[in-house]
Amino acid sequence: MTERKYIAGEFFMSGDDACAEGAISAGCRFFAGYPITPASEIAERMSERLPEVAGTYIQMEDELASLAAVLGASWGGVKAMTATSGPGFSLMMENIGLGIMTETPCVIVDVQRGSPSTGLPTLTGQGDMMQARWGSHGSYSIIALSPDSPQELYDLTIRAFNLSEKYRLPVLVMTEAATGHMYEKVVIPPMNEIEVVHRRKPAVSAGEYLPFKPDADLVPPMANAGEGYRVHITGLTHDERGYPAMTAEAQDRLVRRLVDKIERNRDDIIDLEEDRIDGAEVVVCSYGISARVSRIAVEQARSEGIRVGMLRLITVWPFPEDRIRDISEQVRAFVVPEINYGQISLEVERCACGRTKTVLVPHMGGGVHSPGTILEAIKQVAR
Numbered sequence: 001m002t003e004r005k006y007i008a009g010e011f012f013m014s015g016d017d018a019c020a021e022g023a024i025s026a027g028c029r030f031f032a033g034y035p036i037t038p039a040s041e042i043a044e045r046m047s048e049r050l051p052e053v054a055g056t057y058i059q060m061e062d063e064l065a066s067l068a069a070v071l072g073a074s075w076g077g078v079k080a081m082t083a084t085s086g087p088g089f090s091l092m093m094e095n096i097g098l099g100i101m102t103e104t105p106c107v108i109v110d111v112q113r114g115s116p117s118t119g120l121p122t123l124t125g126q127g128d129m130m131q132a133r134w135g136s137h138g139s140y141s142i143i144a145l146s147p148d149s150p151q152e153l154y155d156l157t158i159r160a161f162n163l164s165e166k167y168r169l170p171v172l173v174m175t176e177a178a179t180g181h182m183y184e185k186v187v188i189p190p191m192n193e194i195e196v197v198h199r200r201k202p203a204v205s206a207g208e209y210l211p212f213k214p215d216a217d218l219v220p221p222m223a224n225a226g227e228g229y230r231v232h233i234t235g236l237t238h239d240e241r242g243y244p245a246m247t248a249e250a251q252d253r254l255v256r257r258l259v260d261k262i263e264r265n266r267d268d269i270i271d272l273e274e275d276r277i278d279g280a281e282v283v284v285c286s287y288g289i290s291a292r293v294s295r296i297a298v299e300q301a302r303s304e305g306i307r308v309g310m311l312r313l314i315t316v317w318p319f320p321e322d323r324i325r326d327i328s329e330q331v332r333a334f335v336v337p338e339i340n341y342g343q344i345s346l347e348v349e350r351c352a353c354g355r356t357k358t359v360l361v362p363h364m365g366g367g368v369h370s371p372g373t374i375l376e377a378i379k380q381v382a383r
Contacts, residue, residue: 002276005049005052005053006024006025006053006191007021007188008109008188008189008190008191009188010185010186010187010188010234011185011187011188012183012184012185012186013150013178013180013183013184013185013186014041014150014180014181014182014183015147015149015150015151015153015175015180015184016038016039016040016041016042016045016111016180016181016183016300017034017041017042017045017150017157018150018151018153018154018157018186019042019083019153019157019173019180020041020042020045020046020049020177021045021049021152021154021186021188022153022154022156022157022158023046023051023079023081023107023157023161024053024055024198025054025127025154025158025188025191025194026079026157026158026160026161026162026194026196027051027079027161027196027198027323028046028050028055028077028078028079028080028081028161029053029054029055029056029079029080030050030055030056030057030058030069030070030073030074030079030080030081030269031043031046031047031050031056031057031058031070031080031081031082031083032057032058032059032060032065032066032067032069032070032073032080032082032242033046033059033060033063033066033082033083033084033140034059034060034061034062034063034065034066034084034088035059035087036063036084036085036086036087036121037082037085037113037114037121037122037177038085038111038121038122038124038177038180038181039084039085039088039109039110039111039180041180042083042111042179042180042376043057043059043083046081046284047059051308052078055078056073056078060211062080063084063088063089063091063092064091064092064095064254065092066082066084066088066092066294067082067092067095067096067099067106067108068095068098070082070106070108070166070222071095071098071099071102071104071106072357073106073107074104074106074229075102075104075223075224075225075233076224076226077225077226077227079105079106079107079161079165080105080106080107081107081108081109081161082106082108082109083108083109083110083111084109084110084111084127084191085106085110085111085112085113085121085177086110086112086113086115086116086117086118086119086127086128087115087117087118089108089110089128089132089135090131090135092108092138093131093135093137094136096108096135096136096142096170097136097137097138097140097235098235099169099170099267100136100140100142100169100170100258101138101235101258102234102235103168103169103212103219103220103222103258103282104168104169104170105161105164105165105168105169105170105171105199105222106161106164106170106171106174107157107161107164107170107171107173108170108171108173109157109172109175110128110132110172110173110174111175111176111180112124112125112126112127112128112173112174112175112176112177112339113125113176113177113365114127114339114364114365114366115127115128115200115365119365120197120365120366123177123365123366123367124176124177124178124289124339124365124366124367124368125176125177125339125365125366126174126176126287126288126289126290126338126339126340126343126365127339127340127343127365128174128345129144129174129316129338129340129344130343130346132144132174132316132317133317137261138172138212138255139255139263140255140258140259140263140271141258141259141261141262141263141317141318142169142170142171142172142209142317142318143160143163143164143167143169143171143172143262143269143315143317143318144171144172144173144174144315144316144317145159145160145171145172145174145271145314145315145316146174146175146287146288146313146314146315146316147173147175147179147288147314148179148287148288148289148291148292148312149179149184149292150179150182150183150184150185150186151184151185151186151187151315153173153175153179154188156173156314157173158194158195158196159252160172160173161196161197162195162196162197163197163269165197165199166197166200166219167261167262167269168194168199168219168220168222169258169262172317174288174316175288176288176289176339177223178289178368179288179289180205184235184366189310199221199222200215200219200222201219201221201222202221202222202223202229203221206228206229206230209223209230209240210228210241210242211229211231211232211233211240211241211242212224212238212239212240212241212242212254213232214257214261217261217264217265218257218260218261219261220240232269237250237251237254238250238254262318263318266318267335269315270318270320270323271314271315272311272312272314272315272320272323273291273310273311273312273314274309274310274311274312275298275309275310275311276302276308276309276310276361277309277310277311277327277331278309279307279331280307280308280309280310280330280331281306281307281308281331282306282307282308282331282332282333282334282335282336282378282381282382283308283309283310283311283327283331283333283334283335284297284298284308284309284310284311284335284336284337284374284378285311285313285324285334285336285344285348286310286311286312286313286336286337286338286347287312287313287314287316287338287344290335290337290338290339290363290368290369290370291310291312291313291337293368293369293370293371293374294310294337294338294369294371294374295310296371297371297372297373297375297378298310298375300371300375300380301375301378301379301382302308304379306378306379306382308378308382309327309331311323311327313344315381316344319347319348319351321351324352325349325351325352325353325355326349328351328352328353328355328356329355329356331356332356332357332381332382333356333357333358333359333379333381333382334348334349334352334356334357334358334359335361335374335377335378336348336358336359336360336361337361337363337369337373337374337377338360338361338362338363339362339363339364339365339368339369340362340363340364340365341362341364342360342362345358345360357381359377359380359381361373361374361377
């Protein structure tokens with residue numbers, strides 16, 4: 001029998017390795033993936049670690065098959081994950097939609113690089129943020145988290161698993177090559193100190209169970225295949241039994257619930273980091289590695305007497321519309337640095353709704369902003 005091997009303590013670890021350890025700590029016991037820079041280190045570590053904790057690692061033939069295997073493993077009763085980057089993330093979009101429609105908990109990590117297409121395979125980027133929100137087809141809501149350090153890649157990977165089990169859907173961890181390949185101290189607590197959420201099981205007999213009948217929070221309890229319950233799973237619009245229901249009324253009922261189970265729980269899902277926003281005349285709004293660089297510019301601006309606050313999006317999707325709207329009523333401008341040609345800045349602008357300016361500080365990828373570039377944007381709107 002395989003000896004279970006958990007690790008705890010302080011480590012000097014890359015972000016990709018920390019992500020893999022976060023998955024192990026969250027209870028992930030299945031990984032299927034296809035190697036792609038800069039996410040390959042996650043697969044490599046999972047291939048070493050999963051056999052040590054009685055888990056399963058499979059290298060698949062491509063990204064489509066990888067996510068299909070992850071969805072199947074989840075219905076088989078194990079927590080499952082895959083990791084990819086740019087082109088691989090695009091290939092996963094159809095099965096992300098399948099995971100949402102079938103309400104299948106799992107975690108997908110996107111270590112973003114410079115793109116489009118194969119772009120800059122070994123260099124950083126943040127160009128997949130809108131694809132994370134809208135990449136699959138149809139109407140749906142999604143959860144996406146954005147860590148800014150190896151420690152957060154560990155912590156937020158655990159949170160991603162917990163959210164996926166709680167709300168029954170694929171949850172995205174949107175990191176970048178710069179964070180995934182960064183080495184820093186990572187603290188892994190003992191297993192008994194880690195909060196781990198397990199999927200809610202049926203409270204009724206097998207004869208009474210309906211796999212897509214929701215509880216009051218709009219999330220159905222989930223029986224795994226092989227547990228004695230009747231389970232029918234399809235990407236077609238379906239009723240509470242899981243059987244196809246080809247009517248507009250069934251579509252309205254199902255899709256509305258899939259969206260509402262996320263939107264009505266925004267307060268539980270959305271996590272922000274705020275620094276001295278009250279009294280600020282400019283607020284820098286950023287995420288991931290761009291937020292990390294932005295902090296330097298914010299401190300430099302403050303040293304020059306500019307009243308500037310910082311808003312970091314730890315949860316990017318669902319978007320914190322209410323908080324952006326509130327801030328927009330009290331500041332002169334938002335400054336939004338991101339490593340693309342403007343994606344999240346469009347959401348900030350939409351929520352500000354003309355009450356204040358939104359200034360994009362773009363970077364086309366392959367590197368990170370210089371703090372001076374962000375500082376100059378802050379100065380321009382503060383004048």
